[in-house]
Amino acid sequence: MSTDPDLLYSEEEEALRAAVRDLLTDHCDAAGVIARMESDAPHDLALWKSLTEGMGLAGLLVPEELGGQGATHREVAVVLEELGRAVAPVPYLTSAVVATEALLACGGEEAAGLLTRLASGRTVGALAVGLHTAPGGAVKAVRQDDGRLHGELTSIADAAVADVLLVPAEDGGLYAVDTSDAAVTVAAQVPLDLTRPPAKVVLDGAPGRRLGDAEPAVRRALRAGAGLLASEQLGVADWALTETVRYLKERKQFNRPVGGFQALKHRLAQLWLEVVSLRAAARGAADALATGRDVDVAVPVAQAYAAPVAVRATEEALQLHGGIGMTWEHPVHLHLKRAKADSIAYGTAGAHREALAELVDLRAP
Template sequence: MTDLLYSEEEEALRSAVRDLLADHCDAPGVIARTESGTPHDLAAWKALADGMGLAGLLVPEEKGGQGATHRETAVVMEELGRAVAPVPYLTSAVVATEALLACDADDLLAELASGRRIGALAVALNVPAGAAYRVVRHEGGALHGELTAIADAAVADVLLVPADDGGLYAVDADAATITPQVSLDLTRPVAKVVLDGAPGRLLGDAEPAVRRALRSAAGLLASEQLGLAEWALTETVRYLKERKQFNRPVGGFQALKHRLAQLWLEVVSLRAAARNAADALANDPLGQETAVAVAVAQAYAASVAVRAAEEALQLHAGIGMTWEHPIHLYLKRAKADAIAYGTAGAHREALAELVDLRAP
């Protein structure tokens, strides 16, 4: 039977990532970045990718990566969710990397693994695995078209673009017109990408590459949602132990204890679902059982992450409603994650198809 508990190596990785993010992604700094118009923390990204080598966790050693698995990547995702870190880790080190692993592009894969370049798959953030996605026109050796809601496109060096001829093309970001769009999640902004005769390098077939990338994205997004929910629960418990009314900590009030206990049970269940998805991806990324594990995790994760953030906002009372407190960043990330790579409803439908339990 698979052991879903964290290994000593995974806990050591967690400690190292948490220490790094404490230095680079403190709450006041992240809030200040969202107000600056340049929310991405490229210094933190460089420390993660270059200093710790985490951008290449999913890349085999012979191709320039660390040769780790989705389990270790899930630990990193948990800590990034806990810090709502404004870095393109999910989009570059997971989504773009998985797409490249399905193609013959070892040179580009090594560049992403080293952190020298940032990649972004030019598929809208809300597209679930297996669903139809928008493509651009390939004509005369160049790409033409417009794509919207591309996460982290603003800091990407290379775009992986699916075209109408069935190919996946690598396009230098400088050859595209990238325009920021209004994004609920200020720490993971989206953008419109316009290609007007942009040259592209054919990497391989788009359909299997995009399917693999989006499945891994959905599975590991559950770990990010877990980290977010754990932060919200931990910070709320800490605050309620300190806040006093009637000369006693409000955390001792029975009604609040019941709410926190229920939330704790949901977070623990989410941990099991997220770890199962990460483990399944690590063992058989394209298997049927992995598809089931990912669908189960995402069918459950969104509601728990949103509820944890909402409870944190409410139970912090007045201070939780202020811009200076980071809770609003967590709520926005939770809401945005709830539609990223497919809604909970879309994943429930996919799960029903996978296990042959369709609605009548």
């Protein structure tokens, strides 16, 4: 019997995709997202409630006995593909994936209680580690003094809507900190990607509840974040390709569709090949995380490939949409900014190539 992974989508995964896409079509149209980016509240908490309380998607990775769905990373990857296509401004990757994975690594009653709250979607969590940090990378820790945390952390994605922060401390512990505490200050930072804004977090003697050891929890969380980010990048790239093909079929020049020009056909064909390869890499990473097989290879392979493809796909979309692609009203800029921001999230493509090289003892000079 073959032990090769089946990277095709199952019937259940396709049904999940259809349900999520229908919801996003009805409640996350491009005009609405762009309008939200001009407001003081970029996160769409109504959409978040529909995804979590309505569909139970925040608890996909949480065991059923803790109030979750007991699903796998493959199902989460499908959700992230659709969220990437819509550039949905919700804290799904940060709360339902990264923070959840950190808590799953901790064990204990405190972590279990938090997992139940995160699975319901009524509580949003965020790992207080810079979004740029690669799995195994250096993590900034805060000072812990008799259960009180002191320090400043930057580039914490979705911290503005987090109810609880998971904070690594210098004593080696991971602590839960409620953002409602007066000793916690969360200040927005200027983002490139307006749909996933980062923030600076200042802890001035904030009370923290120890959850477990920080190092294994952070490593597990960042590894899952990097692996499943590739599925979000796939969604971004696939939207860019699909919309560009549709536009070039409709746009006419010299009384013929622009898409009929040979040079543009070649560009689109090359992009299609890259997006198909990205799908294989992203599915490989999701399956590896779900099964625990070859994770140390599949995740960096996916991230090393995903970032440049997503960026190139959105850049091509911008160029091939011509003048309309340069307008604020067209959503291509949202996808380009998400692709650019994702390209440095959870480690750059270069950092993941270095991780792969280390596995075969091929170190950089």
